[in-house]
Amino acid sequence: MDNKDMDILNMLMDDGRMAFTEIAKKLKTSESSVRKRVKKMEEEGVIKGYTTNINTSKLGYGVVALTGFDTNPEDFLSVAQSLCEFEEIKKVYTSTGDHMIMTEIWAKDGKELSEILFNKLGTIKGIKKICPAIILEQLK
Amino acid sequence: MDNKDMDILNMLMDDGRMAFTEIAKKLKTSESSVRKRVKKMEEEGVIKGYTTNINTSKLGYGVVALTGFDTNPEDFLSVAQSLCEFEEIKKVYTSTGDHMIMTEIWAKDGKELSEILFNKLGTIKGIKKICPAIILEQLK
DNA sequence: TTTGAAAATTGGCCTAA
DNA sequence: TTAGGCCAATTTTCAAA
Numbered sequence: 109m110d111n112k113d114m115d116i117l118n119m120l121m122d123d124g125r126m127a128f129t130e131i132a133k134k135l136k137t138s139e140s141s142v143r144k145r146v147k148k149m150e151e152e153g154v155i156k157g158y159t160t161n162i163n164t165s166k167l168g169y170g171v172v173a174l175t176g177f178d179t180n181p182e183d184f185l186s187v188a189q190s191l192c193e194f195e196e197i198k199k200v201y202t203s204t205g206d207h208m209i210m211t212e213i214w215a216k217d218g219k220e221l222s223e224i225l226f227n228k229l230g231t232i233k234g235i236k237k238i239c240p241a242i243i244l245e246q247l248k
Numbered sequence: 249m250d251n252k253d254m255d256i257l258n259m260l261m262d263d264g265r266m267a268f269t270e271i272a273k274k275l276k277t278s279e280s281s282v283r284k285r286v287k288k289m290e291e292e293g294v295i296k297g298y299t300t301n302i303n304t305s306k307l308g309y310g311v312v313a314l315t316g317f318d319t320n321p322e323d324f325l326s327v328a329q330s331l332c333e334f335e336e337i338k339k340v341y342t343s344t345g346d347h348m349i350m351t352e353i354w355a356k357d358g359k360e361l362s363e364i365l366f367n368k369l370g371t372i373k374g375i376k377k378i379c380p381a382i383i384l385e386q387l388k
Numbered sequence: 389t390t391t392g393a394a395a396a397t398t399g400g401c402c403t404a405a
Numbered sequence: 406t407t408a409g410g411c412c413a414a415t416t417t418t419c420a421a422a
Contacts, residue, residue, distance in 0.1 A: 124264040124298035156301040158264035166294045192388045200388040205381025241345025248332045248340040
């Protein structure tokens with residue numbers, strides 16, 4: 109990892125589909141150099157993968173909620189793993205702070221979110237508290 | 249937006265650099281169909297863009313913190329906009345729940361995070377409370 | 389780093405529903 | 406009118422030298 113790798117990474121984070129030839133042109137280097145560096149970063153795991161940013165509301169997901177979960181310490185791991193299995197829950201983190209588990213949940217509307225939180229997740233044993241924060245706007 | 253669009257989208261979310269020809273092959277359709285649908289979704293804004301997922305710790309960012317900010321109502325907007333300008337703050341949301349502003353901050357270590365939170369952001373007028381939650385592990 | 393073949397992208401034009 | 410098929414030119418990828 110040097111500055112050149114970092115430059116490549118920044119461009120790829122900005123546009124994950126940018127062609128290697130174009131990156132090379134902007135960085136005034138060769139395409140093969142760029143490609144080999146990217147491959148190396150992929151193999152080393154610096155680059156975990158590529159993804160597509162979605163406008164959730166245009167896709168019909170009107171509600172995205174950052175949702176914290178509190179559990180009993182002994183149920184913590186099993187709850188976290190159970191949450192991962194739900195299709196509606198897009199991200200699951202363990203963290204310090206108010207809630208040991210933080211998630212990102214996509215739902216069509218408030219009704220669906222409520223259904224997910226209070227019905228579907230009701231089957232999980234050990235959840236003590238659910239703290240949803242609905243995202244109003246992504247500024248950055 | 250129909251099922252075919254959704255299938256394409258799911259593949260692109262899973263691998264943002266997948267070639268249209270490959271998507272077409274897996275979906276048993278033609279490359280031109282895939283290409284035209286993707287272009288349409290880009291134009292309609294369903295697809296906002298493409299990015300690269302980074303292993304933050306391998307990049308030297310040992311600490312990623314979901315950080316909530318509380319402000320006085322009258323300072324809310326200016327605080328949110330100021331936060332956007334910091335390079336270390338990768339995401340800024342306005343939200344309901346405990347904190348009106350939620351952010352994701354990348355730092356090399358605890359020392360750097362502390363410096364960002366309590367020195368750099370000290371110049372912003374109107375922040376009442378800072379609530380950082382350090383991410384321990386991303387399970388999904 | 390350079391080179392050349394294979395693969396993918398792009399744009400235009402056409403047909404069919 | 407819109408989605409998809411087809412073709413040809415260009416660009417990109419990829420591996421070997």
